[in-house]
Amino acid sequence: MTHMILHFHNLAEGREAEYDAYLRSIPELIGDSLVLGQRYTLSDVQFQAPTAASQPYSGLTLFEFEPAGGDTERLAEAIRGGPSRAGLFASELSQRYDIKTNRMLSHRRPPADAPEHLMIVMANFIPEMEKEWGQWYDSVHGVEILEIEDLDAYSRGVLLKEQIDPAAEQPNNGLILHHYRTHDFAGNVAEFQARGMGTSKSGVHWTGRSPAALFNRTTHGFDAVGPQLTSK
Numbered sequence: 001m002t003h004m005i006l007h008f009h010n011l012a013e014g015r016e017a018e019y020d021a022y023l024r025s026i027p028e029l030i031g032d033s034l035v036l037g038q039r040y041t042l043s044d045v046q047f048q049a050p051t052a053a054s055q056p057y058s059g060l061t062l063f064e065f066e067p068a069g070g071d072t073e074r075l076a077e078a079i080r081g082g083p084s085r086a087g088l089f090a091s092e093l094s095q096r097y098d099i100k101t102n103r104m105l106s107h108r109r110p111p112a113d114a115p116e117h118l119m120i121v122m123a124n125f126i127p128e129m130e131k132e133w134g135q136w137y138d139s140v141h142g143v144e145i146l147e148i149e150d151l152d153a154y155s156r157g158v159l160l161k162e163q164i165d166p167a168a169e170q171p172n173n174g175l176i177l178h179h180y181r182t183h184d185f186a187g188n189v190a191e192f193q194a195r196g197m198g199t200s201k202s203g204v205h206w207t208g209r210s211p212a213a214l215f216n217r218t219t220h221g222f223d224a225v226g227p228q229l230t231s232k
Contacts, residue, residue, distance in 0.1 A: 002035055002099045003067045004157060005164065006120070006175075007079055008057035009092035019088050020226045023061070027231045029078040033066040037229030040118055040222035045186045047193060047219045055220045057091070062118070064099070076164040093168035097157035097175045101138055105153045106146040110181040114150065116224035117185045119192075121217055123174035129212035130158060133174065136210035144206050148192050150182035172217065189221060 011019055027034050040060045083089055125133035137156050145154055155177040159170055182188050194200035
């Protein structure tokens with residue numbers, strides 16, 4: 001399994017190219033522990049529901065890495081320290097997760113040349129029922145959501161106790177990542193929501209919610225931009 005850092009940010013005006021140039025140096029700074037890095041911008045496509053809460057950050061950079069090589073101080077310096085001193089961020093925060101399910105793949109492979117999108121669910125579960133929450137996602141809901149057209153994979157994680165300093169207030173203890181490759185992100189998200197509400201014209205109605213899940217969760221859509229990073 002891997003660890004993941006979600007770095008939310010608002011870039012200083014006109015600094016996108018500088019930030020992308022800095023990101024290209026990340027593999028050297030983090031080393032072989034880096035599995036994947038990708039920058040995203042907040043999408044025009046969002047859930048039309050209470051779970052689509054306001055997102056104060058227009059950007060997100062995702063860093064996935066091997067836990068053994070990802071000591072906290074080194075990661076904090078690479079991800080936040082250098083760009084902050086250079087004035088690249090108007091505001092930012094990070095959240096760090098232990099990924100329990102790495103990219104469960106759909107059997108319906110989406111077009112490889114389609115744009116990449118990410119839908120994140122900042123979930124909450126009853127802490128004493130983490131095992132039940134995970135089992136339900138991996139054996140029930142994960143199987144359901146991977147039937148959505150152009151949904152390439154899903155990953156699931158839980159918040160780590162050790163966060164990057166300065167620690168941000170954490171609104172959730174669970175994380176679900178939906179990785180899309182699609183030319184119709186809006187249509188995919190609409191169908192996702194319709195199946196959950198039992199209104200899909202496909203006739204597919206999902207099974208409900210895990211008894212371990214809490215209702216205070218938020219959902220946000222992002223579009224991939226900038227360089228994709230890897231040390232592998």
